[in-house]
Amino acid sequence: MTVSPPAPLLRLAHHFQSMPPVAALGLHVDGCDGRTLRLSAPLALHVNDKGCAFGGSLASLMTLAGWGLLTLRLEDAGFDAEVYVAESQIRYRAPLYDDLRVEAALVDEAAWPGFVDTLRARGRARIEIAARALCADGTLATESIARFAALRRTPAAE
Known part of the structure; x- marks a missing residue:
């Protein structure tokens, strides 16, 4: 039996495409x-001259994972908001010779309520998201650690 992804994930995938x-x-x-978004991409599309994953591809996937996570969480919280990456820091720990697998989560889950309150009150807010790429083992x-900004387009559903 094949289980289809939930509608929010389908919308996110369509938006990426x-x-x-x-x-x-x-x-x-x-x-x-709900707390961690997982993305992947085939190594064959991201190989560098060393035969491992291109650093720019890893940075892109981690940024997209953070952006996607915040977009999904805002949608779930009833916000119509634009999400932007404001800044990021990346550390390359080991070469990746496998398909790219990335996951993103809030740096501090306890920061979410304050982020939502600020977005509701001011129409904009920032939050930090951590992402990582793992080898098959x-x-x-x-x-990476990135700060993302959200700008409300319309008032949140109450």
Whole structure:
């Protein structure tokens, strides 16, 4: 039996595919448990001259995972908001010779209520999201911390 992804994940995947640079990544939305978004892409589309994953591809997937996570969480909270990456720091820990698997989660889950309150009151807010890329054996290949900004387009549903 095949289980279809929930509608929010389908919308996110469709949105990613609507952007030509993102579509070229061969990105796949693997799932989201409400706190962690998982994305993947085939290594064959991201190989560098060393035979491992290109650093720019890893940075892109981690940024997209953070953006996607915040977009999904805002939608779930009833917000119509634009999400932007404001700044990020990336550390490359080990070469990745496997398909790219990235996951993103809030740096501090306890910051979410304050973020929502600020967005509701001011129409804009920022929050930090951590992302990481793992090798097939679970070894950490790359990690990032990024600050994302959300700008409310319409009032939140109460």
